[in-house]
Amino acid sequence: MNKFYITTAIPYANADPHIGHALEILYADIMARYKRLIGNDVYFLTGTDEHGQKMFKAAVEAGKSVEEFAAEKSAKYLELADSWNITNDDFIRTTEDRHMNAAQKFWEESLKNGNIYKKDYSGLYCVGCEAYKTEKDLVDGKCSDHGTVPEIIKEENYFFRLSAFQEPLEFLFEQNKTFVYPQSRYNEMHNILKFGLEDVSISRSKEKLSWGVPVPGDDSQVMYVWFDALTNYVTALGYGSTENELFQKFWPADAHVIGKEINRFHSLLWPAMLMSVNLELPKQIAVHGWITVNGQKMSKTIGNVIDPLKVIENHPLEAVRYFLAREIPFDNDGDFSEEKFKDRFNADLANGLGNLTNRILTMVEKYCGGVVPKTSTEDGELIGKLTDDVWPTYLEKMEEFDFVHALEATWKFVAFCDHMISDRQPWAMAKAGKQNELEDLLYHLCESLRHIALMIWPVMPETAEKIFVQLGLDVGKELGKSLNDLRQWVELTVGNRIIKGDALFPRLE
């Protein structure tokens, strides 16, 4: 059995989650569920990043201790995962001992290998921003936010020898053209790489900032948040501890799912860090886009930030999951609006899948006494469409995080079934007493419905289960089988009594 280790980025817990966080964890969840469906042994990690200056500042502003503030915010991300029906196996917080100890091990190992060194760093420090500025950040030599001239400050920091990994990284990019996905993001990183990498400061003096992982063997410094945060992908598996079975089994990661804004850290710095301690590299950095709202970038000032917990209070979770997967392309930005949601809901879920399910099951009730009929002939059209066209496309697109087109392929098949019903007119068969022909068609339609349910399983698990139940199938028993078995035709148990339920997705007006 193939293992598959997938992670999300760990959101910076200085603010509440918004719909973009939900999108990322949803993408990862769909992939995790898909991989389980095709029979992989999946480990799925998410969590929160809780160190650093901004975190400290946010806590002070909220009038709370950092520990308390971090715990509160982190809990919201955990709640997001739970309420969105996310199947993560673990949730790591960078303030946990298991992480901090292991992050220090990672540092020590890198230091031992000669990849961390101490250097005087002097820079333009703005007291107001509590941050270093570059010449480019300044307007007339002054900080654009505070209008003050920054001080030149000299500080001794630890540096990571990123430049030493220039060639190995180039080799990596040459060898693995899909290391960063999609192509446009790969190109961006490859370009940056061509310009050459410089060593990066990876510590801060404790005087300025105490909220971080202490640098091993140096009381005066704490780690720079990114150096600390990135290691979560290995520390959560038990790297550096005696209990490291998960690490042995699942590392390297098969996919780090991240947002486009942190691509550099994951595609350049993180692989270099791993090389510096002689660990294997992740197979792929999968970079997704952003959600815009009514065509606008989400921002606090515009006031259009969408709370993912509110969204699922107002709409069914399954429908929201479907909308995002179907409407927001992984490799690009996509738009969310109530209007688009409603359109998509009515067209695809109510009129499409929901109505098709309903009409097939009603006919089984009416014409076959509520029992799935047996087939006497093979219906080449539906079988052929599924095996030659729909399944291959679906599988190919799912593998590439292209949920938009995987679902599009599935829904084309929904339309195909609708078309077939209109074309064959089973109601006319009933009137004409062509019972064999009628039963044959309905059998194949029930079976088609089962295949559709399988395809939507990663995105709408509860709806898929409902369809299985309505078809009289035992969900637990069916999911014990491999997808290759499940994808066989004539698998649906003939003679099952169907259990027609309420409409899956009542139309929105």
Add this chain to the structure above:
RNA sequence: CGCGGGGUAGAGCAACCCGGCAGCUCGCGAGGCCCAUAACCUCGAGGUUCUCGGUUCAAAUCCGAGCCCCGCAACCA
């Protein structure tokens, strides 16, 4: 000239690499059907393919110039 993506019916996209009647989904209009959630099926309306110029029998597609959006570069998913 820092690097890159894009401008195609009301909306969202495809076709561009490798020129050959401009296609899909939603929405809109008309008809059909009656198994179904006013659903489903069929047909139709709607485009100077950002602008200007060039190559060609033929340009959304190739070439040149320009305009406009957007991403990365910089601790926002």
